[in-house]
Amino acid sequence: MSNDLKQRIMSRVQEDVIAIEAALRKNLDAHLPIVSDVAGHILFSGGKRLRPLLMVLSARLCGYDGGREIFFSTIFEYLHTATLLHDDLVDGAGLRRGRAAAHSVWGNEVAVLVGDFLLARSLTIASETGMTDVIKVIAGITENMSQGEIHQLTRKKNLDLTEAEYLEIIRRKTAVLMEGACRVGALISGAAKDRASALGAYGYHLGIAFQMADDLLDYTADTAVLGKAVGADLREGKLTLPVIRALSAAGERDRETMARIITDENFSVDDFNTLVRLLVSLGGIEDTKAEAEFHVTAAKTALSIFADSSDRSTLEDIADYALSRKH
Template sequence: MDKETLLKAVSPELTRIEGEMQANFASYVPFINEVSQYILFAGGKRLRPLLMVLAAKLFGCSKPEVYRVSVVFEYLHAATLLHDDVVDEAHMRRGRAAARKVWGNQAVILVGDFLYSKAIRILVEHGDLRMLEAVSETTVLMSEGEVLQLLNTDNISATEAEYMEVIRRKTAVLIAAACECGALIAGASDEAVAALKGYGLNLGLAFQIVDDLLDYLGATGEMGKEIGNDFKEGKVTLPLILALEAAQGPDRERLIELIKSEETSREAFYEAVSLIKRYRGFERTRQRAEDLVSRAKAHLAPLPETPEKNILSGIAGYVLSRRH
């Protein structure tokens, strides 16, 4: 399924999700509304709420409550973006100045906390304990993932397994929870819930791996943020890990020197890109993402043959071809 066909198929769902987001994020404090609106309505993909809606519709459930609860996953995602940008000292987000550059770190952290709290409040009002348990466990794992990533900064001895554990917690579990909750709200069987959670987990891992690949090979205009940020911040992601495994002698020493350097110029970044490419770091990273997408699709196999199943399979394919 190509991108245009996919977007056309999900357009009605995205419109309803957008309407629910507009209706539900409001706060008594106008400043919170201003910052929330800045991050929430800056052109995000709405992937996470969309996945919940599609998972529910896969089992014939399209009641209004599905759309209301789905926004929980966009609020949680937006909260992590606000907090991430403070930790990373980011300058750009979604093609414009990061919120922290507009309002400062303290305000942005507090608004991120508000979005977290709003998400939990919506779940409590919905009243499904299984969904609340899934999301609360997810937020714990996400927090741990962020801390693990911080601890791994400049850690050139980080392994592929350690990297995978970071991105599982940091990114994949939220996507998995969105799929899981869609199945739960539809009253699907335990086997179906597990299948969709497995789909989401593998999809989320592939999504983050492609994101890390694009940080080296993307274009700033398409990404909506500066490329090379991970490298500049000393984040040891999969392309670098795989290149360091294969590199030897002076090339390996030079890669380590570049990632550890306090002053990272564009020339140094592109030198690192050249070295990673020489040792097939990008090629092998791409293969890992492809393998995970195949696993994600395999989890869909036992589920009912519906248009939503085809769309979920198409989304997995889109993850590999996306450019931002």
């Protein structure tokens, strides 16, 4: 069913994705070839363009007919890519979408500065909307994302991380950007407040479900399909919901085993497999799936104030796909 869903979404958004790709190249507007190279390395490495699509679909659902939705949608891919460049540095990640991360090819300095450049490009394009409310959304996204990353960093390998803290971190890190993309789609359409709020709620729940699915994949996918190393979160000391739920259900002995593996930076493949077995047997995997499903449903429900349409149904499919995807 996952493949059917993907095909259906792709057939509906294919034209938009092609237009978004072209706009991403056109709007980059760098003065130095190295900036285009570094930005291009990560921008054109097979991203799904989910965030620009969310903005485009949201705008259409609100009846936008200004003709600039593809142009404006690049805001969210540039912003997303900027944070990837800064986060890869933070994560010390060696692989991103199956390619060497930019910082390991060009160095930390260039990766950070090209990230700044992309952030600034997204802002320049946002200013073209002529709406300071749009700017406020962009600024809020960046404030949240940086603080979410820092929060996660400061709680590395900390077994006391609560579920509430985890939710706060993924809200800031992931959900706020999708929420913002949907909300800006409504804003540029001059949509009524309840419609902007509904789309914001859709984006928020989609983002939470998307991140939970991502956190699951880190324990259940394999490296070739995922395009980055499985177990990367654990290696970086990031505690995610599968682990938090399993820890809370664990008896003393299982908890000790888990604690040993989580705090050991050089855990072995056997250790990792032991941990995954515990996440399964203690319900961490199932619980996380259930939570993600809850947010998928909430996302779709938020759209119920809109009349049936092809755009609404595509957004619903995207919510379902968040959970069924393999990478």
